[in-house]
Amino acid sequence: MLDVYVPKADSAKPRPVFVWIHGGGWFTGDKAGGTMEYKAKTLVDNGFIFVSVNYRLSPDLAGPKALSKGRLIFPAHYLDAARALGWVNKHIGQYGGNPKKMVIGGDSAGGQISSLLATKPAFLKARGMSTRQIKGV
Structure with a gap:
C-alpha cells in the first residue's frame, strides 16, 4: 500500500513529510512507477521523509465500455489514499517524521486525489485527521 523513504542522517527534530500519490487516470500507475525514485x-x-502510496485502480476499459456505468470505482481511490494518510499520521513518528508538517501531492489522478483530500474534510475525518494537518498540496 505504501513505501516510506527516510534520510540516512539522524535529525534532532522530526522531519517534514511529503506524501506522493501516483497518477494514471485512476486505472493505471503504481507507487513505484515512473520517475518516483x-x-x-x-x-x-x-x-523530507517521502511516502509513496498506492490505491485501488478502476478497470481499464476501452471503447464504449469506457463510459459505462460502474467503470470508475469511486470513491475507492480517495478512501485508499485517505487510509494511507491516516497511517502516516499515526505511524510516521516512528520513522522520525512530523505528522503536523505533512505535504501531499501527485500527478494526474494523484494530483486530483491530493487536492480533494486536502479540501474535503470527510475523507480525512474518517481517519482521525483534519484537512488543517495538510500544510501544502
Missing part, C-alpha cells in the same frame, strides 16, 4: 531521492536529500 527521483522524486523520493530529491526530497529525502532535502530532509
Whole structure:
C-alpha cells in the first residue's frame, strides 16, 4: 500500500513529510512507477521523509465500455489514499517524521486525489485527521 523513504542522517527534530500519490487516470500507475525514485531521492536529500502510496485502480476499459456505468470505482481511490494518510499520521513518528508538517501531492489522478483530500474534510475525518494537518498540496 505504501513505501516510506527516510534520510540516512539522524535529525534532532522530526522531519517534514511529503506524501506522493501516483497518477494514471485512476486505472493505471503504481507507487513505484515512473520517475518516483527521483522524486523520493530529491526530497529525502532535502530532509523530507517521502511516502509513496498506492490505491485501488478502476478497470481499464476501452471503447464504449469506457463510459459505462460502474467503470470508475469511486470513491475507492480517495478512501485508499485517505487510509494511507491516516497511517502516516499515526505511524510516521516512528520513522522520525512530523505528522503536523505533512505535504501531499501527485500527478494526474494523484494530483486530483491530493487536492480533494486536502479540501474535503470527510475523507480525512474518517481517519482521525483534519484537512488543517495538510500544510501544502
